[in-house]
Amino acid sequence: MTAETLSGWRAGIARMRFPRSSFLEAFSIGFLILLVALAVLADWIPGLVNPNFPYGDFSAPPDLTLNGLFGTDALGRSILSRVIYGARQTLVIVILATAISMTGGLILGMIAGYCRGMAERTVDLLANTMAVLPPVLIILALVSVTGTSVVTMTLTLGILDIGTYARLTKGGVISQNQRDYVLAARALGAGHGRILFREILPNLVPTMTAVVPPLMAGLIITEGSLSFLGFGIPAPAPSWGGMIAASTDLISRFPLLIFGPILAIVLTVYALNTTGDFLARRIDIRERQI
Amino acid sequence: MTAPMRSYLRAFAIRIAAGIPVVLLVTFLATALSDLMPGSAAQAILGEFATPEQIAQLNAAYGYDLPAWQRYLRWLGGAVQGDFGVTLYSQQPVAEVLLARAAVTFEIALAAMLLSLAIAIPLALAMAARAGSRIDGAFRIAASAMLAVPTFVSVVVLSLLFSITLRWLPATGWVPLFEDPLENLRHIALPVLCLSVHQVAYFFRVARNEFLATLQQDFIASARAKGFSTPYILWRHALMPSLPQILTVMGLSLTYLLGGSFIVESFFAVPGIGWTVLAAVQDHDLAMVQAILCLTVAIFVIVFACVDLGYALIDPRLEVR
Amino acid sequence: MADPVLLDIAGLSLSLPSPAGDLQILNDITLRLERGRTLGIVGESGAGKSMLIRAILGLASRRARITGAVRLDGQHLGALRERDRRRYLGARVGVVFQNPTAALNAYQRVGPQVSESARVHRGLTKMQARELAISLLDRVGIPDAASCHDRFPHEFSGGMKQRIMIASALAVEPDLLIADEATTALDVTVQKEILDLLQILQQETGMAMIQVTHNLGVVAGRTDEVAVMYGGRLAETGPTPQVFAAARHQYTAQLLAAVPSLDSPPDRDLRSIPGQPPDRLIGITGCPFAPRCHAADAPCADRMPVLRRDPAGHGAACHHPPQDVPLPEQAR
Numbered sequence: 001m002t003a004e005t006l007s008g009w010r011a012g013i014a015r016m017r018f019p020r021s022s023f024l025e026a027f028s029i030g031f032l033i034l035l036v037a038l039a040v041l042a043d044w045i046p047g048l049v050n051p052n053f054p055y056g057d058f059s060a061p062p063d064l065t066l067n068g069l070f071g072t073d074a075l076g077r078s079i080l081s082r083v084i085y086g087a088r089q090t091l092v093i094v095i096l097a098t099a100i101s102m103t104g105g106l107i108l109g110m111i112a113g114y115c116r117g118m119a120e121r122t123v124d125l126l127a128n129t130m131a132v133l134p135p136v137l138i139i140l141a142l143v144s145v146t147g148t149s150v151v152t153m154t155l156t157l158g159i160l161d162i163g164t165y166a167r168l169t170k171g172g173v174i175s176q177n178q179r180d181y182v183l184a185a186r187a188l189g190a191g192h193g194r195i196l197f198r199e200i201l202p203n204l205v206p207t208m209t210a211v212v213p214p215l216m217a218g219l220i221i222t223e224g225s226l227s228f229l230g231f232g233i234p235a236p237a238p239s240w241g242g243m244i245a246a247s248t249d250l251i252s253r254f255p256l257l258i259f260g261p262i263l264a265i266v267l268t269v270y271a272l273n274t275t276g277d278f279l280a281r282r283i284d285i286r287e288r289q290i
Numbered sequence: 291m292t293a294p295m296r297s298y299l300r301a302f303a304i305r306i307a308a309g310i311p312v313v314l315l316v317t318f319l320a321t322a323l324s325d326l327m328p329g330s331a332a333q334a335i336l337g338e339f340a341t342p343e344q345i346a347q348l349n350a351a352y353g354y355d356l357p358a359w360q361r362y363l364r365w366l367g368g369a370v371q372g373d374f375g376v377t378l379y380s381q382q383p384v385a386e387v388l389l390a391r392a393a394v395t396f397e398i399a400l401a402a403m404l405l406s407l408a409i410a411i412p413l414a415l416a417m418a419a420r421a422g423s424r425i426d427g428a429f430r431i432a433a434s435a436m437l438a439v440p441t442f443v444s445v446v447v448l449s450l451l452f453s454i455t456l457r458w459l460p461a462t463g464w465v466p467l468f469e470d471p472l473e474n475l476r477h478i479a480l481p482v483l484c485l486s487v488h489q490v491a492y493f494f495r496v497a498r499n500e501f502l503a504t505l506q507q508d509f510i511a512s513a514r515a516k517g518f519s520t521p522y523i524l525w526r527h528a529l530m531p532s533l534p535q536i537l538t539v540m541g542l543s544l545t546y547l548l549g550g551s552f553i554v555e556s557f558f559a560v561p562g563i564g565w566t567v568l569a570a571v572q573d574h575d576l577a578m579v580q581a582i583l584c585l586t587v588a589i590f591v592i593v594f595a596c597v598d599l600g601y602a603l604i605d606p607r608l609e610v611r
Numbered sequence: 612m613a614d615p616v617l618l619d620i621a622g623l624s625l626s627l628p629s630p631a632g633d634l635q636i637l638n639d640i641t642l643r644l645e646r647g648r649t650l651g652i653v654g655e656s657g658a659g660k661s662m663l664i665r666a667i668l669g670l671a672s673r674r675a676r677i678t679g680a681v682r683l684d685g686q687h688l689g690a691l692r693e694r695d696r697r698r699y700l701g702a703r704v705g706v707v708f709q710n711p712t713a714a715l716n717a718y719q720r721v722g723p724q725v726s727e728s729a730r731v732h733r734g735l736t737k738m739q740a741r742e743l744a745i746s747l748l749d750r751v752g753i754p755d756a757a758s759c760h761d762r763f764p765h766e767f768s769g770g771m772k773q774r775i776m777i778a779s780a781l782a783v784e785p786d787l788l789i790a791d792e793a794t795t796a797l798d799v800t801v802q803k804e805i806l807d808l809l810q811i812l813q814q815e816t817g818m819a820m821i822q823v824t825h826n827l828g829v830v831a832g833r834t835d836e837v838a839v840m841y842g843g844r845l846a847e848t849g850p851t852p853q854v855f856a857a858a859r860h861q862y863t864a865q866l867l868a869a870v871p872s873l874d875s876p877p878d879r880d881l882r883s884i885p886g887q888p889p890d891r892l893i894g895i896t897g898c899p900f901a902p903r904c905h906a907a908d909a910p911c912a913d914r915m916p917v918l919r920r921d922p923a924g925h926g927a928a929c930h931h932p933p934q935d936v937p938l939p940e941q942a943r
Contacts, residue, residue, distance in 0.1 A: 024431070129312050132590040133583075134549030137567065141320065141579050144571040145327045145334075221440040225553055228442040229568060241442060248446050248557075252454050262443050270438035277434075508713035512776070514670055515708075516728040517701015519694070530718040606763040607717060 025278040028271035035268060039088040049078050051085040051238045059254045070260025073243070074250060079260040082238035087264065089239055093154045094219045098212060100158025105165020110196055112166065113173025123170065127163030135160045135222045136229075143231045150233055153226065157219050168211060172204040210279035217272035224265055240265045294610070301602075301610045302595055309591030316587045317369070320580040321362040324354055335378070335574040351376075352577065369584065375577035384581045388566065392585065395562035397467060398478055398554070399547040402485035403540065409486075410493035411536070415524045417494075418501035429494070436491035441550040444487040445557040449480060462559040481554040485547055492546075496539045500532040507531075533604045541597040548586065614685060617786055617819050618644040618667070623679035625666050633676075636662045638844045640679070641918075644836070646786070649813065649820045651830030651851065653866070654840035660823045663840070664791050668704065669696050684786065702732040705780030709792035711772035715764040721775055722748070722760030729782040747778040752808060770801035777808065784816065791823045806833060827866060831855060836924070839863045842899030845918055849925025859927035861907075862900045898930065906931040 021029070042048065049055045049067050054076035062071040070079035112123035139156050146152050176182060177200065185199050226232030227241030235242060243261040251258060324331040331354040332345045349355040352375070353364055368375065374384040417426045439447075453461040459480050465473040504510065505528055513523045548563070555564035563582060570578035602608045625637040637659050644650045654660050665671045667681050669688065681688045683703060688696050705728075708714040716724060723730075725747050726740035735743065741760065748756035751774040764772055773793065780788055790809060794802040810833060813820050822834055830837050830851060837855075838848040839862065847860040858864040897912040898904070904911065911930050920926030 125312065125315075129315065129587075132545055132594070133316070133586060134545050134552075136549045136552050137583070137586060140552070140567055140571050141323060141583060142326070144574055144576065144579050145323050145331075217438075224440055225442050225549070229552065229556060231571065244442060244446060251446065251450055255450055255454070258446060258450075262446070265440060266435075266438050266443060269440065270435060273434060273438060508708055508710055509716040511670070512706065512708055512714045512779075513716075515668055515701075515704075515706040516731075516779075517697040517699075518728075518731055519697065522731070527716055527719075531716070605718065607765045 021278055025274055028274035029278070031267055031271045032275060035087055035271075036091065038084050039091050042084050042088055045084070048084065049081050051077060051081040052236055053077065055081070059250060059257060061254070061256055062260075071254075071257045073246060073257065079243065079257060082243055083240070083260050083264045086238040086240045086243065086261070087268075089150075089233055089237060090220060090223060093150065093157065093223055093233075094216050096154050097157035097161070097219055098216055100155070101161035101165050101215075102208070102212070104159070104162040105167075106169050106201075108162065109166040109169025110173055110201075113170040113177070114192070114196060116174075120170065123166050127167045130160055130163035131167075135218075136225050139222070139226060140229075140231060143226075148231050148234050153223065153232060157222060160222075161215055161219070164211075164215060165208075168207065169204060172207055173200055176200045176203050206279075206283050210276055210283055213272040213276035213279065217269045217276075220265065220269060220272070297610050298599060298602075302599060305595035305598055306591060309587075309595065313584065313587050313591060317365070317580065317584045318358075318362050320576075320583045321365055322358040323579070324361075324576055325358055330354070335576075365580065374581040374584070377578055378573055378575040384577050388563070388578070388581050388585060391562050391566045394464070394466075394560060395548070395551050395555070395564065398481050398485065398560070398562065399544070399551060401478060401482045402489060402547060403543065405482060406486045406489035406493050407540075410490050411497055414494050414497035415501055415528065418498050418505055418528075419520055419524055421498075421502050421505075426498075430498075433491040433494050436487055437495070439487055441484060441488065441553040442557075444484045445480075445554060448484050448487075449557070452480060452483075464560050477558075477560070481558050481560055484554050485550045488546065488550070489543055492543060493536070493539065497532065497536055500535045501528055504528045504532045530604065534601050537597050537600045537604070541593050544590070544593055615645045616643055617646045617684060618642075618821075619680075619682040620667070621680045621682070623663070623666060623677070623681060625662060625671060625675050625677050627672065627675050636675070636843050637666060638842075640840075640845055642838055642845070642848065644787070644819050644821065646819055647813075647817045648836065649822060649834040651822045651824065651834035651837040652840060653824060653827055653830055653837060655825055658825075658840040659843040660825075660840055661791060662843075664706075664789055664821075664823060667789075668700060668706065669693070698732065701728060702783050703786050705783065705785035705788045707773070707776050707780050707788070707790045707793040710796045711769060711776045712764070712796075714776055715772055717764055720761050720763060721767070724764075725775060725779040726782055727779065732783055743782065744778070747781055748775065750781070750812070751775070751778045753778070769797055770804065773797060773801075773805055774808065777805075777812070781812065781816070785818055787819045787821065788813070789821045789823070792825070793822075794829060795824070795826070802829075839866065844899060844928065846900065846929070847927035848918070849920070849927075850923055853923060853925045859925070859932040860900075860929040861904045861931060861933050862929075863927065864933040865904075898928070906933065 038045070047066050055067055055078045056072050056076055058072065058076045059074055060068065060072040060076075062069060067078040067080055070083060073079055073082070108123050108126075112120040135157070138160060139153060142152060142156055173196075182195060182199050185195055190199070223232055224239075224241035224244075227239040228245045230242075230245065232241055233239035240261045244258060244265075247254070247258040247261070327334040330345070332348040332352075333340060335354075336344055336348060353361045356364075365375070372385055374388070376382060377384055377387060413429065417429050420426055449461055452459045460477055461480075463477060465477050467474045501524075510523060510527060513527050518526075551562055552564035552568065554560065555562045556568050559565070563585075567579065567582050569575070570582070599610065602610045620640055620642040623637055623640040624635070627634045627636055640663060642650070652660050652663065662671065666675075666677060667688075671677065677689070683700070686699060688700070691699060715721075722741060722744040726735065726744040729735050729743055730740045745756045745760055748759055753759050753771060753774055759767075764775070767775065776793075788809070793809070794805050797805060806829065809820065809822075812818075822829060824830060832851075834851045836849065837851045839846045839854070839860065841862050847854060847858065847863045849859075854863065855867065858867060897910075897914060898907070898916050901907040901911040908931075914930070916928040916930045918926050918928040
């Protein structure tokens, strides 16, 4: 009841209450924090070798030293180091792409949801088109003319999710627009800009935060697929998909060397999906309290 | 032809027509792609050692020196007659090559979808009936773990297991279905399994939650009060009302299956759409890329029209319009 | 068939575990229903009426702890294996639920739903099932029953859907029909039609009936016995005319004053009972109604009143029976 009558950013933040988390959810959030910390602090981790220089024997099996934890690749580089630096590259791409798609999606979604009519139909058409085409196919089509480049991939990944964010924003704006606090603000003579940015947008925050992690997981999979196929992050820069592809060539002789990057990507995607479920559950709890 | 049959056909045609703008938009953007190439498109495709005669020849064949809209009209004129141009190097008709490849991809995608549904739906029914139990919890955790496995990981792990370690299945290669059905089955087994890892988990998750919601409804309570057994209630009363949601998810999973086919086909050297598009991208074979985009969008328009009509077939409260 | 008692509920209690402790949902319910007679179970929402029905039908949650015995036709239901109990009950008891729109399967045609339990429990052929469904639909007053057989539930109005539900409950020729708030969701005029229909059907078939309702007007004049529930306990029970004429529980008395009957004039003064039904954590020692009762004193909060029945079967669990309290004009 109180949340319904509150408005503005304070109410949006007041809705960010956290439910009790299960063990797997706590593990997932902890893993993501660890991953981001490793990626940011990679250069300062004591003893971690450069991911692009040979460190030991070629294709050495995993041992219990820091750099040899996941073994070395065919060029003698530390796989652990490459996994950590690969995380940095992947996270930068995914975060930038998310920023692009969220900004674009929020703008298009607010226009569509607030103005309705023709604007809504146009945004729906774009969103549906972008939603059905496999992202890998679209990026491959672009790569066929531009060649592989991290910038092209980041931009395209960012554009591809605009439709999803726009659809969610549109739905949120339409449902919030009919609630009492918006009617109250309108009755008090608030303008469109004020209603959108001060009243509606803050209340979309919980929904939007819940969809970001699973969409990020999707971006990581798409980026990994492209790198695996050789059209993503160009070698020799470390990337999880590229590392899996490289160790696949030697898999019958050195099967153990593949588990480092596989562990990294599977755990990251799992942690993001689980965090998304956790955040979605949080919204459900709040909606029930109203 | 009966009256309902006619109205279904009419509704189907309306939905297809509504999808035409999407097809036009995507194919036009595909035509405009070559303008993104650095310098002259023909030069970029042929490389720096191309002679002026070769460039002129390429421009004459594909119109890369024309503005995008002229090139598009030319492409569209051919496309409506089934002519999608010729491939860049082998000079075969694109449509002919693509149809043969598409059949392979569809065999794999269809098999993966059927296998996933056959496993996931009965399991989801059984778990929804004992929701909250330990075994239900175990399957839910397993499903969210499987959802975190990208196709490029499952191909590696499953081929390591079944092909390299156990030597049960061939690692690469392809035998057409009509040449030797048994060998064909052995060759599609790994690709299908790899695509199914994600699909089984996805279908299970959606179907379980949907069944669970259906089981809370009053008509299930009245069926229980009539003394019917749980399997009977699940099968006769809970399945049907949950189908629309499952149908939606089947349509959406096509995106995943097509996307996954790029990985699976390149990894197992299966000559399908995914394999073709990768080769076309490397060769800058834009006619092929455009035809594949066109085919993909057209498939989605048709599939979503079918899904939409499927709702009306399942739910007697909906009328076909 | 010597024993006239059809349903015998003896000391039935039910508790559910919850994070805050065990919840006592039903407490020591003892009731009897003879063949061909009608019992009304009355109470506010949350009084435990629906749980009582679920417990009788064996549909309570698996986590529920149940003590006491329910006998139908002399058969101790708790002693049967789940599968056998389901079949035993399914062939002898029909149930009509509150909301016919939700209680009918929207995806199946009406006729097969009506005959479904006879098909499952009696193994009718398709043709027999069709004949049965049409005759039942006709009997509950669906016009042109034969053509309605193959229509879907959404093509009928709420009252018609409830008639269809009743037809489906009659398919096994039950000894007992349970109407769980069967008319609550319907228009007032339709309510009366459905109640009249149930009465006629009961006379024709000789089945016993339980009317569960929060509306005393539904019970008045249409039931032989009435049981008033409060806080998971029986507050008062007895022959309907006696309970209505001389309520022995403060709760019943206040309920009679509060609830208008179907026949009451619209301008009648409607009194409501102040306060909320009690929560169900185990450990309440006194009368559950004490916090809302104007006659309550200190012993009421400490000591649980015991229900004692007179030879006519009329009894109430109240320390301060309201015989000396003048009652307002009663619904009859």
